[in-house]
Amino acid sequence: MGRTNFVLAVILMLSALSLVTARYQGRQLFMQNEQLKSQARELDIDWRRLQIERAELSRNARVDQLARDVLKMVPIVPERTIYIQGGTP
Amino acid sequence: MKRLSFFNNPIKRVAFPLWRGRLVLIVLAGAFLTLLGRAVYLQGIHGEFLQEQGGKRYERTITLPASRGKVFDRQGVVLAASIPARAIWAIPEDANDATEEQLKALAKLLGSTEKDIRAALANEDKTFVYLRRQVPLDIARKISALGMPGVHQLPETLRFYPEGEITAHIVGFNDLDDKGQEGIELAYDNRLSGQPGSRRVIKDRLGRVIEDVRAVNSPVNGADLTLSIDTRIQYQTYKALEEAVELNKAKSGAAVVIDVQTGEILALANFPSFDPNNRQSMRGQGLRNSALADTFEPGSILKPFTVGLALELQRISLNTKFNTGNGKFYYQGATISDVTKNGVVDARGVIMRSSNIGMTLISETLQAKEMWGRFTELGFGQPPQIDYPGATAGRLRPWEKWRLIEKATMAYGYGISTSLLQVARAYTAFARDGDMVNLTLIKRDDKPVTVRVYPQGIAREVRSMLEGAAGPEGAKLAKVSGYRVAGKSGTARKIVNGAYSTKYYRGSFVGFAPVSDPRIVVAVSINEPSAGHYYGGRVAAPVFASVVGGALRVLGVQPDAPFESSVVANSSETPR
Numbered sequence: 001m002g003r004t005n006f007v008l009a010v011i012l013m014l015s016a017l018s019l020v021t022a023r024y025q026g027r028q029l030f031m032q033n034e035q036l037k038s039q040a041r042e043l044d045i046d047w048r049r050l051q052i053e054r055a056e057l058s059r060n061a062r063v064d065q066l067a068r069d070v071l072k073m074v075p076i077v078p079e080r081t082i083y084i085q086g087g088t089p
Numbered sequence: 090m091k092r093l094s095f096f097n098n099p100i101k102r103v104a105f106p107l108w109r110g111r112l113v114l115i116v117l118a119g120a121f122l123t124l125l126g127r128a129v130y131l132q133g134i135h136g137e138f139l140q141e142q143g144g145k146r147y148e149r150t151i152t153l154p155a156s157r158g159k160v161f162d163r164q165g166v167v168l169a170a171s172i173p174a175r176a177i178w179a180i181p182e183d184a185n186d187a188t189e190e191q192l193k194a195l196a197k198l199l200g201s202t203e204k205d206i207r208a209a210l211a212n213e214d215k216t217f218v219y220l221r222r223q224v225p226l227d228i229a230r231k232i233s234a235l236g237m238p239g240v241h242q243l244p245e246t247l248r249f250y251p252e253g254e255i256t257a258h259i260v261g262f263n264d265l266d267d268k269g270q271e272g273i274e275l276a277y278d279n280r281l282s283g284q285p286g287s288r289r290v291i292k293d294r295l296g297r298v299i300e301d302v303r304a305v306n307s308p309v310n311g312a313d314l315t316l317s318i319d320t321r322i323q324y325q326t327y328k329a330l331e332e333a334v335e336l337n338k339a340k341s342g343a344a345v346v347i348d349v350q351t352g353e354i355l356a357l358a359n360f361p362s363f364d365p366n367n368r369q370s371m372r373g374q375g376l377r378n379s380a381l382a383d384t385f386e387p388g389s390i391l392k393p394f395t396v397g398l399a400l401e402l403q404r405i406s407l408n409t410k411f412n413t414g415n416g417k418f419y420y421q422g423a424t425i426s427d428v429t430k431n432g433v434v435d436a437r438g439v440i441m442r443s444s445n446i447g448m449t450l451i452s453e454t455l456q457a458k459e460m461w462g463r464f465t466e467l468g469f470g471q472p473p474q475i476d477y478p479g480a481t482a483g484r485l486r487p488w489e490k491w492r493l494i495e496k497a498t499m500a501y502g503y504g505i506s507t508s509l510l511q512v513a514r515a516y517t518a519f520a521r522d523g524d525m526v527n528l529t530l531i532k533r534d535d536k537p538v539t540v541r542v543y544p545q546g547i548a549r550e551v552r553s554m555l556e557g558a559a560g561p562e563g564a565k566l567a568k569v570s571g572y573r574v575a576g577k578s579g580t581a582r583k584i585v586n587g588a589y590s591t592k593y594y595r596g597s598f599v600g601f602a603p604v605s606d607p608r609i610v611v612a613v614s615i616n617e618p619s620a621g622h623y624y625g626g627r628v629a630a631p632v633f634a635s636v637v638g639g640a641l642r643v644l645g646v647q648p649d650a651p652f653e654s655s656v657v658a659n660s661s662e663t664p665r
Contacts, residue, residue: 055251060324078571
């Protein structure tokens with residue numbers, strides 16, 4: 001009788017301890033999850049920003065101006081183009 | 090005195106009456122019952138309310154904002170996107186404790202003056218004052234680094250338009266709360282804006298989220314939108330328009346480019362424009378999308394439609410001759426005049442020389458009802474089926490009320506008002522062998538809806554007349570190297586105080602190219618040119634030529650007209 005009680009008490013003790021650790025680990029994982037989520041948000045924001053930056057850099061007005069002024073390019077005209085007929089494969 | 094032990098205390102020997110013990114018992118039992126009752130009341134009857142109140146003290150509902158969808162052009166270029174930003178707000182009473190240096194630094198970061206900020210903080214009774222909204226994140230970080238008392242930040246979003254004034258009229262803009270106000274942003278606000286979500290969490294003392302109480306209600310982000318616009322063509326159109334408006338000292342200008350095969354609007358430009366990234370520039374004429382929202386009397390650009398109708402009904406043939414005399418014609422109590430003396434011409438000549446007298450003679454063969462019917466079929470006076478706020482229907486009066494003189498003027502485009510987009514759409518009838526296409530600003534994946542307006546033969550006939558009208562004898566400036574173009578110029582006098590002005594004009598040119606297999610319709614209109622020239626063939630045709638040349642190059646269309654190549658001769662040389 002006394003022996004059974006002792007074993008049950010030990011099991012109860014262990015179960016209580018494991019509950020505490022499980023709760024603790026749960027919290028830890030939750031926090032980690034939150035952190036990663038916010039990191040994902042940050043990256044998404046970064047991506048949006050970069051996409052806009054790319055759009056800003058490839059803006060037609062800018063490309064046009066750079067091509068004309070810096071690279072001294074001229075618009076294509078048919079006179080200066082060789083048209084190649086697409087051959088049948 | 091002899092000490093007595095407790096047990097031998099004489100007082101103890103006194104016999105108490107039985108009721109005293111009972112009384113104590115009853116009082117104690119009563120006290121316990123009261124406690125029990127209170128417990129039942131708090132836990133059972135009132136429990137829900139108290140639990141709720143408790144929850145309010147440690148649980149928080151966080152709104153999860155949905156991000157607004159992006160707007161792309163047909164090539165996937167970003168035209169509008171939202172980026173996170175911060176609203177800077179302050180509690181005046183606390184913020185006035187800030188030091189001089191802090192205020193100065195804040196003013197500098199916000200791009201305003203110290204005086205303005207002090208003025209905003211002057212009223213200490215207020216508990217919430219916006220200092221600046223939609224501040225970019227990097228500046229917001231610097232502001233929080235200042236550590237000013239009473240200055241706080243709220244997350245919000247900032248809409249950014251990389252192409253700026255080039256696509257401003259199409260895309261439109263949002264208000265400070267990111268709700269659509271104009272253009273596509275307004276028309277597709279529901280689709281772009283999405284649905285914000287929420288989550289209920291427990292927060293600790295430091296405001297960190299500890300636990301989700303309920304399942305997270307995730308936000309639904311707004312859907313992205315792909316427009317039919319091609320930014321490259323849009324840019325060329327805008328630039329050509331800007332140059333023409335400045336060269337001719339015009340009040341404004343508008344141009345539309347339509348893909349003939351799909352009915353997609355490839356470019357739609359207005360000048361002057363505004364920068365949607367700068368709210369200061371949003372005022373006056375620049376805000377008007379005049380290609381869609383303004384109507385005007387189109388003038389000669391409407392002539393081909395009447396000629397086409399007369400040919401279709403066989404009231405005239407290609408050989409019918411019209412005597413336009415010496416350029417003055419008295420008709421129904423009014424004088425109709427031509428710019429040049431044209432003598433005897435056929436229908437082709439009427440279009441090529443843009444003879445108003447010839448058109449009057451053609452209108453004589455038609456009934457008002459027939460003309461009204463055709464104009465209605467072409468979409469004039471009808472609300473355009475396009476998702477754009479403020480797109481106008483124009484005005485076409487019922488045929489029963491037309492007088493004879495009005496029927497004549499209607500034949501050459503006076504007494505009727507349309508938007509530039511409506512005229513451009515009507516011209517797709519000639520470019521598509523009589524089949525008019527429905528327009529869209531959204532990229533199209535399926536087949537467009539079309540309406541047959543003219544029989545194929547008639548449409549081709551008119552097309553060849555229009556090629557003549559854009560040729561050496563007509564609007565020479567519309568010529569595009571390497572491509573056959575067709576089109577009609579128009580010059581309309583503007584109505585000022587109910588009478589036709591002799592000072593204010595609107596020069597237009599509408600046409601399409603390449604004639605052998607039309608790909609684009611381009612419509613250009615220059616409003617109130619004041620640098621000497623005002624004829625459509627003079628002010629609008631060069632814009633048409635430059636837009637057609639640029640757009641066909643971008644679309645990779647092979648030339649269909651002979652041209653002198655300067656490369657073939659060089660191609661045998663060794664490359665340098």
